[in-house]
Amino acid sequence: MTAPFPHSEIAVAAKAAPLIDPFQRAITYLRVSVTDRCDFRCVYCMSEHMAFLPKAEVLSLEELDRLCSAFVAKGVRKLRLTGGEPLVRRGIMTLVQSLSRHLKSGALDELTLTTNGSQLTKYAGELKACGVERINVSLDTLDADKFRAITRWGELSKVMAGIDAAQAAGLKVKINAVALKGVNEDELGDMVAWAHGRGMDLTLIEVMPLGEVDAARVDQYLPLSMVRARLAERFTLDEIDYRTGGPARYARVKETGGKLGFITPMTHNFCESCNRVRITCTGTLFMCLGQEDAADLRSPLRTSESDEPLHAAIDRAIARKPKGHDFVIDRRNHRPAVGRHMSVTGG
Ligand SMILES: C[S@@+](CC[C@H](N)C(=O)[O-])C[C@H]1O[C@@H](n2cnc3c(N)ncnc32)[C@H](O)[C@@H]1O
Numbered sequence: 001m002t003a004p005f006p007h008s009e010i011a012v013a014a015k016a017a018p019l020i021d022p023f024q025r026a027i028t029y030l031r032v033s034v035t036d037r038c039d040f041r042c043v044y045c046m047s048e049h050m051a052f053l054p055k056a057e058v059l060s061l062e063e064l065d066r067l068c069s070a071f072v073a074k075g076v077r078k079l080r081l082t083g084g085e086p087l088v089r090r091g092i093m094t095l096v097q098s099l100s101r102h103l104k105s106g107a108l109d110e111l112t113l114t115t116n117g118s119q120l121t122k123y124a125g126e127l128k129a130c131g132v133e134r135i136n137v138s139l140d141t142l143d144a145d146k147f148r149a150i151t152r153w154g155e156l157s158k159v160m161a162g163i164d165a166a167q168a169a170g171l172k173v174k175i176n177a178v179a180l181k182g183v184n185e186d187e188l189g190d191m192v193a194w195a196h197g198r199g200m201d202l203t204l205i206e207v208m209p210l211g212e213v214d215a216a217r218v219d220q221y222l223p224l225s226m227v228r229a230r231l232a233e234r235f236t237l238d239e240i241d242y243r244t245g246g247p248a249r250y251a252r253v254k255e256t257g258g259k260l261g262f263i264t265p266m267t268h269n270f271c272e273s274c275n276r277v278r279i280t281c282t283g284t285l286f287m288c289l290g291q292e293d294a295a296d297l298r299s300p301l302r303t304s305e306s307d308e309p310l311h312a313a314i315d316r317a318i319a320r321k322p323k324g325h326d327f328v329i330d331r332r333n334h335r336p337a338v339g340r341h342m343s344v345t346g347g
Pocket residue numbers: 038044045082083084085086114115116136137138176177178205206207208209210342343346347
């Protein structure tokens with residue numbers, strides 16, 4: 001097969017030395033928001049009338065490929081495509097196909113994505129064929145009316161069909177659910193039983209104060225310590241040592257055999273083991289999800305055909321990776337801790 005992008009003929013070294021930040025953390029995981037657009041408008045993620053980035057500012061698929069490949073050359077071993085909704089980006093499978101060369105060469109251990117599942121009936125087979133083994137699907141409820149209320153524009157049946165298609169294609173699916181006060185809190189036990197019954201792990205997420213949405217964060221925020229206590233009345237939760245370098249802590253549910261993850265940025269500081277950085281679809285690198293400091297990688301990408309300036313800009317940025325974040329849901333000001341939405345940085 002011919003390479004989809006001219007530069008993508010270039011192979012990268014199979015085992016590059018990892019990027020090391022000032023706190024001796026190896027940066028081996030890159031999350032890439034390939035678009036800030038989405039076919040849903042989840043109430044905790046976006047406002048109903050979101051202003052999206054002008055197309056000219058957004059990197060082309062070819063530029064995204066070059067940028068990701070620069071990180072792979074610098075020792076990144078895991079790439080996650082996210083957004084916005086990654087599968088609504090036109091031509092997205094060209095990028096997935098192209099990046100899959102790094103799996104074949106052994107330079108990358110994993111290529112994966114986080115999706116709302118709405119397009120999976122269309123793409124599950126192709127994803128699997130490109131070497132994607134596992135995906136995360138975000139789903140906060142099993143009730144069609146609640147699903148519509150949370151996502152504003154989404155249809156539960158389409159996402160369910162997408163999950164069916166993904167499993168039929170042989171993709172391992174993990175479900176991510178945001179715990180929302182008064183919305184899905186009574187349902188989370190049933191979601192554990194449902195997900196584990198289908199062989200899918202489930203991770204619960206606390207609402208993070210990212211970007212202005214129409215609702216007040218304090219009204220949405222449900223501490224997972226409370227959720228966990230309630231789940232422990234129904235299930236036996238055995239603490240396990242499973243770690244991904246990320247913010248989740250895992251328990252094994254004795255009755256189902258499945259894994260249950262808890263992402264608690266608000267109640268638990270998970271930064272010491274952080275191995276990741278994020279890039280937006282405009283080529284801005286965020287060294288921490290919860291801080292404003294960022295580095296522009298689009299200029300070095302666009303102004304030079306050589307990857308050298310890009311590599312140098314990545315090195316300078318990683319040298320500034322902060323120790324951690326300090327999210328607070330501010331009860332008095334109702335202002336987000338970080339101005340940008342999750343759909344910009346990629347969840
Ligand atoms: C921004 S979405 C992007 C990928 C895809 N559209 C999806 O929904 O899976 C990634 C994840 O971030 C979560 N998310 C979005 N805004 C959030 C917030 N303010 N706090 C916590 N999680 C959030 C979503 O629930 C989703 O699981």
